[in-house]
Amino acid sequence: MPTVNIYEAKTHFSKLVDTAASGTDIIIARNGKPVARITTLEQPQKPRYRLGLLEGKGWMADDFDAPLSDDIQALFEGSSEEE
Numbered sequence: 001m002p003t004v005n006i007y008e009a010k011t012h013f014s015k016l017v018d019t020a021a022s023g024t025d026i027i028i029a030r031n032g033k034p035v036a037r038i039t040t041l042e043q044p045q046k047p048r049y050r051l052g053l054l055e056g057k058g059w060m061a062d063d064f065d066a067p068l069s070d071d072i073q074a075l076f077e078g079s080s081e082e083e
Helices: 006-011 013-021 070-077
Strands: 003-005 026-030 033-038
Touching: 003 006, 006 013, 006 026, 013 026, 013 033
Parallel strands: 003 026
Antiparallel strands: 026 033
16 A cells, blocks of 8 residues: 655645545555555445346236226216216
8 A cells, every 4th residue: 555645645636536446545644654544435235136026926907908998998088978
């Protein structure tokens, strides 16, 4: 791990951040004694879902995709039989 003094860290901060982002930790020292570290942040992993996890847990009516009755169809189309 490279060690830099505070003055150098202030002068080259963006370059040091880029170096840390690429995976190299940087130690910041004051009077030759380490006081801080610049390191990468670990990205939280998104939960992974297994496909088919709920297979067989639900059901669908046999007539789910059957045509609607004329009365219900008329309601969806905005017309009524009273006209």
